Amino acid sequence: MRFKRYPYFLRVVLLLALPIFLAFVQDPATLDIDALRKLYAGPTVGWPQATLDSGIVFRELGVLPNAPIQARDPQYKAMIELGKTLFFDPRLSASQQISCSSCHDPDMHWTDGRVRAIGHNHRIGMRNSPSISFAWASEKLFWDGRANSLEEQIKGSLTNKNEMNASLPEMRHTLLQIEAYRPLFQEAYAHTEPSVDQLVSAVVVFMRSIRSA
Numbered sequence: 593m594r595f596k597r598y599p600y601f602l603r604v605v606l607l608l609a610l611p612i613f614l615a616f617v618q619d620p621a622t623l624d625i626d627a628l629r630k631l632y633a634g635p636t637v638g639w640p641q642a643t644l645d646s647g648i649v650f651r652e653l654g655v656l657p658n659a660p661i662q663a664r665d666p667q668y669k670a671m672i673e674l675g676k677t678l679f680f681d682p683r684l685s686a687s688q689q690i691s692c693s694s695c696h697d698p699d700m701h702w703t704d705g706r707v708r709a710i711g712h713n714h715r716i717g718m719r720n721s722p723s724i725s726f727a728w729a730s731e732k733l734f735w736d737g738r739a740n741s742l743e744e745q746i747k748g749s750l751t752n753k754n755e756m757n758a759s760l761p762e763m764r765h766t767l768l769q770i771e772a773y774r775p776l777f778q779e780a781y782a783h784t785e786p787s788v789d790q791l792v793s794a795v796v797v798f799m800r801s802i803r804s805a
């Protein structure tokens with residue numbers, strides 16, 4: 593065979609370079625599924641170039657850093673405790689029956705195992721509940737990227753008619769009546785009547801401390 597005329601190392605280099613070369617010269621739209629599967633089974637350098645909207649800078653996926661807030665950090669300990677309690681408390685919802693953890697259950701990798709979420713009055717939502725284990729790493733939240741921060745996202749989840757259907761001032765009022773929350777509020781905010789923004793911030797701090805391990 594003619595290929596055998598080349599020295600061994602050159603043959604290896606040629607074989608390795610082939611998928612990379614193909615990725616550059618071939619438009620992925622013209623490749624069939626089998627050809628694409630072969631390319632994606634190889635090293636990432638050989639994958640077809642991504643088609644990006646203008647203004648988007650490409651960044652390769654990589655190992656994520658540690659959670660931004662360490663659970664043992666004394667500065668955040670009380671806020672994490674409060675945020676965690678709120679996350680698992682159904683009394684935040686209008687029906688007093690649905691907590692964040694109904695749809696983001698740690699036993700199911702912070703999701704609910706359903707195709708579409710079931711929320712207030714057993715209404716079936718429009719979308720699947722994403723895992724929140726790396727929510728702190730996302731710049732845009734929700735499937736369509738409509739929330740720019742976890743704070744914005746939580747208020748959306750609390751008030752969404754298909755999710756918790758809560759009114760934020762009423763939710764705060766309910767929580768202030770619960771005796772057991774007083775020491776948690778005191779520890780986290782040095783007073784016993786936190787604002788809605790402080791309550792939301794405690795849940796954010798809790799979510800920013802979640803490690804997937």
Ligand code: HEC
Nearest residue numbers: 691692695709710711719720721724727733734735749755
């Ligand atoms: C009834 C189910 C349900 C409840 C209750 C619920 N969520 Fe969600 N959550 C969802 C669904 C569905 C989405 C995706 C919605 C979308 O993209 O439009 C979502 C999205 C999110 C996201 C964005 C994740 C990402 O990567 O974009 C976070 C974070 C989150 N929820 C946290 C919370 C918190 C905190 C609470 C409680 C205050 C909560 N959720 C209550 C179902 C729920």
